[in-house]
Amino acid sequence: MNKNLRRAVIAGNWKMNKNRAEAxxxxxxxxxxxxxxxxxxIVCVPFTDLETALEATRGxxxxxxAQNCHWEKSGAFTGEISAQMLAEMGIQYVIIGHxxxxxxxxxxxxxxxxxxxxxxxAGLQVILCVGETLSQREQGITGEVVGLQTKVALQGVSAExxxxxxxxxxxxxxxxxxxxxxxxxxxxxxxxxxxVVAGLYSKADADALTIQYGGSMNAKNAAELLGxxxxxxxxxxxxxxxxxxxxxIVNAASxx
Ligand code: PEP
Numbered sequence: 001m002n003k004n005l006r007r008a009v010i011a012g013n014w015k016m017n018k019n020r021a022e023a024x025x026x027x028x029x030x031x032x033x034x035x036x037x038x039x040x041x042i043v044c045v046p047f048t049d050l051e052t053a054l055e056a057t058r059g060x061x062x063x064x065x066a067q068n069c070h071w072e073k074s075g076a077f078t079g080e081i082s083a084q085m086l087a088e089m090g091i092q093y094v095i096i097g098h099x100x101x102x103x104x105x106x107x108x109x110x111x112x113x114x115x116x117x118x119x120x121x122a123g124l125q126v127i128l129c130v131g132e133t134l135s136q137r138e139q140g141i142t143g144e145v146v147g148l149q150t151k152v153a154l155q156g157v158s159a160e161x162x163x164x165x166x167x168x169x170x171x172x173x174x175x176x177x178x179x180x181x182x183x184x185x186x187x188x189x190x191x192x193x194x195x196v197v198a199g200l201y202s203k204a205d206a207d208a209l210t211i212q213y214g215g216s217m218n219a220k221n222a223a224e225l226l227g228x229x230x231x232x233x234x235x236x237x238x239x240x241x242x243x244x245x246x247x248x249i250v251n252a253a254s255x256x
Contacts, residue, residue, distance in 0.1 A: 002207045008226065008253040009040035009166055009210050009233040011065065011127055012240025013095060016046055023049040027056040029243040034062065038254035039233065040210075043240070044095050044127070047081055054090055065093030065127065068101060071114035083115075083122035094119050095235075097129045097153060099172045109152035116153050116165075125164045127235060128153050129214070130193065134173035142171075146189055147196045159201045166210045167193055168235040174215025176237055180225070186213040187228035194230055219248035226253050 018026060023045060034041050044065035045053045053064045070080035086094060096119060097112035112128070119126045130149040132142040150167065157165065169189050174181050181189075190211045198206035213225050214235030225231055226249075233253055239245040 003229055003232065005207050006210050006232050007040055009042065009212065010037075010246075010250050010253050011040075011042040011044055011093070011095075011166075011168075011212070011233070011235050012246055013044045013067065013098070013214075013235055013237050014046060014049070014240060015067070015100070015237060017241055018046065018049060020049060020052050023052045024056060026241070026243060027053060030246060031056065031060055031062060033243055033247040034250045035060070036254075036256075037061070037250045038256070039250065041250055042093050042127075044093065050086075050089060050091060063092045064090075065095060066091055067095045067098065069094050069096070069115055069119055069122075069124070071111070071118040073118075083118040083124055087122040087124055091124065093125045093127060095127045095129065095168075097149070099129060099131055099170055099175055103172070109149055112149070113153050113155055117156060120157065120161050120164060125166070127166045127168050127212070129168045129170050129235070131170040131172050131175075131215075137171065137173065142189060143192050146193060150193055150196050151200065154197070154200060159205050162197070162201060162205055162209065166212060166233070167197075168212040168214045169193060170214035170235060176216070178216050180216040180218075180221050181213065183224045183228050183231070186225055187230050190228070190230035190232075217249060219245045219252075222249040222252040 042063045069083040073084045096115045101107040132145045194206045210232040212233040213231045217234045218239045
C-alpha cells in the first residue's frame with residue numbers, strides 16, 4: 001500500500017458563495033470542528049473573502065486558497081487577479097482548471113498550463129483539476145482526456161515543483177449533480193492519473209502525489225471514496241458550505 005506515502009487533503013471549493021459576513025460565520029463554526037483533523041484542510045473562497053478567511057484561520061492548521069489566478073504578473077487584464085497578488089496576501093493554494101472555468105470561461109489545457117506555471121513561480125501550491133465530460137466517458141475516452149489534461153498542465157513542471165501540486169480528478173458529470181462516481185470509477189481514474197505522472201516523472205514522484213476525487217462527495221459517501229487506494233482526499237463543492245457536512249468528510253479522511 002502506497003497510500004500512507006501521501007497526505008490526505010480535503011479542500012472546500014466555495015465557488016461564488018458566501019459574502020464576507022457569511023464567510024466569517026461559516027469559518028467561526030467550522031474551525032473548532034476541524035481542529036483535530038489528521039489531514040490537510042483547505043478552504044478555497046471567493047476573492048472577496050480571502051482577507052476574511054486569512055484572518056479567521058490565522059494560528060490554525062486550515063489553509064486558504066483562491067479559485068483561479070491569471071498567468072501574467074500584472075497588466076491590462078481587466079477582472080483578473082495574478083498569482084503574485086495572491087501570494088503577496090499570504091494565500092497558499094489556488095485551484096486551477098476547474099471544469100466550471102473550462103466550461104463557462106473558455107479555459108483550455110493551454111491556459112490551464114500557463115496558470116499552473118504562474119502559480120508555481122509565485123510560490124503558490126496548486127490544486128489542478130482534470131476530468132472528463134459525460135459524453136467523453138460514454139465514448140470511452142476518459143483515459144485519453146484526463147491523461148492529456150494532466151500532461152499539458154504539467155508541461156515544464158519539474159519533479160521538485162510537482163511536490164507543490166495536488167491533482168483533483170473531477171468528472172464533469174458528477175460536479176454539483178448529486179451523481180457521484182462509484183468508488184471503483186474514482187479509484188480507476190485516479191490510478192490512471194498516477195500512472196501518467198509516473199511516466200512523466202518517476203514512480204516515487206507519482207506515489208508521493210496527492211490525488212483527490214471531487215464530484216458530489218458528501219458526508220455519506222466520503223468514507224468509501226476516501227478508502228480507495230488511489231483517492232487521497234477530496235475537492236468538495238456543495239458540502240463545503242455546511243460546517244457539519246464538511247467536517248464529516250474531514251473526519252472520514254482523518255480515519256475518525
Ligand atoms: C467542485 O466544485 O469542485 C465540486 C466537486 O462540487 P460538488 O462537490 O458540489 O459536486
